[in-house]
Amino acid sequence: MAVTDAAIDKIKEMIVSGELGPGARLPKEADLAERLGLSRNSLREAVRALSLINVLDVRQGDGTYVTSLEPHLxxxxxxxxxxxxxxxxxxxxxxxxxxxxxxxxxxxxxxxxxxxxxxxxxxxxxxxxxxxxxxxxxxxxxxxxxxxxxxxxxxxxxxxxxxxxxxxxxxxxxxxxxxxxxxxxxxxxxxxxxxxxxxxxxxxxxxxxxxxxxxxxxxxxxx
The missing domain is CATH 1.20.120.530 (GntR ligand-binding domain-like)
Known part of the structure; x- marks a missing residue:
């Protein structure tokens, strides 16, 4: 499995398990990368991919959040x-x-x-x-x-x-x-x-x- 795909799966597991619910803010990049055993570059690629399909919302200067996960999104x-x-x-x-x-x-x-x-x-x-x-x-x-x-x-x-x-x-x-x-x-x-x-x-x-x-x-x- 590609490193980015593995990173996506790990973030997805956090959402599916309920650890990160709709509207929740992700931990800081450095903390999350260390916790998941990922490089910061891999984590960034995963976040970028998940934001493209409206699972994550990257807010410049504020942080990254899980979206509402509504079906239309x-x-x-x-x-x-x-x-x-x-x-x-x-x-x-x-x-x-x-x-x-x-x-x-x-x-x-x-x-x-x-x-x-x-x-x-x-x-x-x-x-x-x-x-x-x-x-x-x-x-x-x-x-x-x-x-x-x-x-x-x-x-x-x-x-x-x-x-x-x-x-x-x-x-x-x-x-x-x-x-x-x-x-x-x-x-x-x-x-x-x-x-x-x-x-x-x-x-x-x-x-x-x-x-x-x-x-x-x-x-x-x-x-």
Whole structure:
């Protein structure tokens, strides 16, 4: 194992064991290096690597702290990797969406507050009668983001949000090239909303599956 990797593992063990909790300040560099049996250079490299993935927060003139370790922070690194996807992998992103989003939609049907459900409906109502593809896609992203947040599971929400970027261009492409796609999207959104508003999780799950699978199937044929 590389020296830097060993240093990362030792810091990780301190966090996982609870010795260093969210928001905790790391000991001074010299003290921590001696305690872990590391050179100061190896420790610096480990801290730098862990700060890049939002595990540690290096504050100049103050010290190094463990972050809040919230899922959205820790999954930022995955979002960075996702941004480098190739066009030929976009179908795989849709396949993952088809696994995750119906589950989130079913959870949202039970977990969303009445206020969140009302805002979800208002989001659909904000679309003009004959929306452009860009307006519809922006509304689509907002609609699905609200549902993901409404699931009540922060990890699931962060995963879904990280997948939205790679599929945006495909959504626009479908809206521009497939006849009736925009109307179908609005109808399916309405059905998903009605199922959530009616607190019917399995119907919400089914409509979400139909909705995402439809885009996936179109993309499969288009590619």
């Amino acid at each position: 820790l999954l930022d690194a995955m979002s960075f990797v996702v941004d480098f996807h190739r066009d030929d992998t976009v179908l795989e992103f849709f396949q993952v969406r088809r696994i995750l989003e119906p589950a989130a939609t079913a959870m949202a049907a039970l977990a969303m507050t009445d206020e969140q459900v009302a805002e979800l409906g208002a989001t659909l109502d904000r679309l003009p009668p004959d929306p452009s593809v860009e307006q519809l896609v922006a509304n689509d992203l907002d609609f699905h983001q609200q549902i993901a947040k409404g699931s009540g599971n922060n990890v699931l929400c962060s995963l879904i949000e990280s997948l939205s970027g790679p599929t945006t261009r495909a959504r626009v492409w479908r809206g521009l090239t497939q006849e009736g796609a925009n109307i179908k999207t609005q109808e399916q959104h309405a059905a998903i909303y009605e199922a959530i508003a009616g607190r019917r999780p399995e119907i919400a799950r089914a409509w979400a599956t139909v909705h995402i699978a439809g885009v996936e199937e179109w993309l499969r044929r288009a590619l």
